[in-house]
Amino acid sequence: MATIKQIFKGESISMLFTFNAEYDMSRITEHQIYVGGTPYIGVISDHTILLKLESQETNETGYYKVSLWIDDSVLGVRKPYVGDLVITSTRAISVNESTSEVFD
Numbered sequence: 001m002a003t004i005k006q007i008f009k010g011e012s013i014s015m016l017f018t019f020n021a022e023y024d025m026s027r028i029t030e031h032q033i034y035v036g037g038t039p040y041i042g043v044i045s046d047h048t049i050l051l052k053l054e055s056q057e058t059n060e061t062g063y064y065k066v067s068l069w070i071d072d073s074v075l076g077v078r079k080p081y082v083g084d085l086v087i088t089s090t091r092a093i094s095v096n097e098s099t100s101e102v103f104d
Contacts, residue, residue, distance in 0.1 A: 004066060004083040008090040010055045014101065017042065017049040017068055017082070030071040035085060036064035061089045 007013055017033070019025065025047060032039040033051045042049040049068070066082045 002083050003086050006086040006088060007058060009061050009087055010059050010090070012053060012055045013058060013085070014050065014052045015066070017051070019047045019049075021047060023047065027073045027075075028070055029073050032069040034065070034067045034069060036062070039069070058087050061087050 004015070005013060015033070025044060028044065031042065031044070031049060033042050033049070034040075035053070038057075040051055040053070042051040064085045064087065066085055068078075068080050068082060070078045070080075072078055
């Protein structure tokens with residue numbers, strides 16, 4: 001799969017996972033978004049799941065597989081692989097709790 005986004009170490013990022021209009025979002029009984037081996041809980045709204053990572057959560061360089069873990073009440077557990085988040089090094093040292101409001 002392709003690279004979703006390449007960012008520098010310590011940058012914030014927001015990811016928006018969009019489902020088609022026919023999908024009944026109430027079927028999602030649980031969900032997690034894995035960035036590498038770290039699970040996060042996104043915010044479900046309409047036909048999307050939003051995940052915001054603060055700069056302190058992207059403070060390690062590397063290639064991170066992003067997958068969406070969904071427990072669908074009809075289909076059961078699904079684990080679609082979305083792509084890779086690439087975090088590269090930079091000489092900047094500032095890390096804080098800022099988040100990006102632009103969806104990547």
